Amino acid sequence: MRASIHLTAREQRITWELLEILHSSLDLHEVLRGAYGALCQLVPADHGALCVSLPGDPTAYDWAVADLPPELFAGYAELARHDFVRSAVIARPNVVLRDSEMLPRRSIEGSVMYRRSRELGMRLEQAMAVLLAVEPGWHGGITLYRDRRRPFSDRDRALLHRLAPSIAAATRSCRRFGDSVRRGDALEAALRREGIEVLVVAPPASVLARSAEAEALLERWFTAVERSAGALPVPLAGALGAAAAEPAAGAWAAPWVRRTSRGELRADFVPFVDRGRTFWVVELREAAVAAAPAAWRGRLTDRQVEVAERVMRGWDNALIAEDLGCAQATVKKHLQRVYDALGVPSRTALMAYAAQRC
Template sequence: MSTRPQMNSREEALILELFDVLLGSEDLSEAFQRARQPLSRLLPSDAMALCVSTLNPSAPYDWLLVNAPSSFFAQYAEVAGDDFVRQSVMRGPNRVMRDSEMLPRQALKRSKLYQYCRKTGMPAEYAMAVMLDVNQDWHGGLTLYRDGRRPFSDRERALLQWLTPRLAKTVRDRRFLSEQTSRGHLLDALFEHQGAECVVLIPPTRVILRTPGAMALLKDWFAPSEFGPMDLPQVLVEQLSMLSRQDALETSHWDVWERERPGLDRFLNVVFVPLPSESGPRQWALVLKEIPYSMPLPPAWRSLLTKGEAEVASGVLQGWENQTIAEHRRSATGTVKKQLNSIFDKLGVHSRAALMYRAALMLRTTRS
């Protein structure tokens, strides 16, 4: 997590306004359309674009926020392969980059993307961008553009870097809610989430709703002595209490919780989802799902990983330990550990369980 930069009273007020509009809508596109004004006042730019896509590099982008000439997007597909901004941020998820870190100035001006921008009237003399990795099977990209002689400053970069995990969390949560609510009411959709059970509650002590199988699933994974208030495991209550005290847009590995049990071919995954709230205390959904250890490597990952990394990832998805993977590949355990860390970095996950969860989501999406 980046350090919070020093802010003046105007910037503090804009941050509060930005957080308020991002949390005030269930729809991702609407949330960012409403956020455009405070964001552009906080980080002035001549053009702005936000899009989401799956992790497949060849997948098209869904443009959610566009403040740029329409002519730029008319034939963008023809220069997408030469988009050095996209290529640069894809190599470093959640790391803000300025154009000077992507290409030397002269190479930038010779690039196909730069020439295309000049042709279509896109003010792209300077750029600042970030890939919003959301720890799922898709990601987002935010780019700010400027013309003239106003490169983005170190301070502006630091400010966007501090905002990045909060924006990524908004994309993740709103994308999840948007996909589910396309079939009806938000809570109904959460309850119908494929293969999952759900508990909706107001911390610290009030349960609103449970899916029929939620209690049975919890009893399968927790001993009677582990249950506390609200007939929920004490560890989940404590986790939720901690999350509910955080910045509403704070992101953390703690909003995804896993439990493993020796001898089982699956693990329990719990995702804590803050629900939109216009007024009153905020409600949270706990989405509970069992994830199998043994599953194939998602096809889209093969274009992101080296051959060796793909072999290691496949071993992890079979439930193998590092030693077993090393023996199977006839390599050193240290090599497997190094490649596994590289896999985590490329896919934006922090643990073997999170890797399996993401694979399960991608495979489910492919099948559907």
């Protein structure tokens, strides 16, 4: 959820300039350099870094922006475990953190990264950062530094929090489709993505292409009234329209989800530009109902099994209560009895236990 903050006229102008930059290209370096320039007009900083992790090594990054001495990053693989900023944001992805929330001041001044910056003639006195958990297996990061003792304010934090989802979504688009666009086959590349069904859409709702099993999936999840030949189903068209209309809210980074008793369908909307025209890739992922391991059924009541299976799908108590037609307090009681019967302390532990038993 984006931070609630009233933008001044100047901030609104710069925000829309930044969003235009994010839509303007699929060159990752070009997009992030432009985003960094606009971001620093909103949140003044003396230095900054925007990066995307590289496959296979969680300490290796493509530094799309490194407004810092090159020497600081030349040996970053060895320094990564000492980087208190990185450690803090990895523990809390998609949350904007200031240095005071990362380490006590004395610990910061005693850190390897702080001492290294001083050796290079810098004074990285204040920091604010966010890890953008944009895809399984890789992530992006934004870090801003000040070389004076002038802490980042609550408003600075709110502004970065507001813009981070849009920067994450643009980063995702660049990584997925940038190389394909440069080769001129972006649409074909989108249709070849594994493990999902794909629709390529020209706004507002015209389907230009679809993957092999997409039509069958749509028939399973949408009624005949909702479907229309050559167009997105009505619920997806509405979600896409909202995503395209409000990029400032990060809406196009949020999935659309439909849940039923048999499972759920998730749709992600990814914008990309091909030959100067904006298209959208609608990625559809279908998840079947999670079944409780057979061994649990002798230890849980039928209702407790129903609650446990919905927790395994990632549902919260409110959604479980709505689906089962009971109060959230009732769900909470059932869930506690599930924990007691299975000897697990939490939802996360329950899901991990289920994975081990399957």
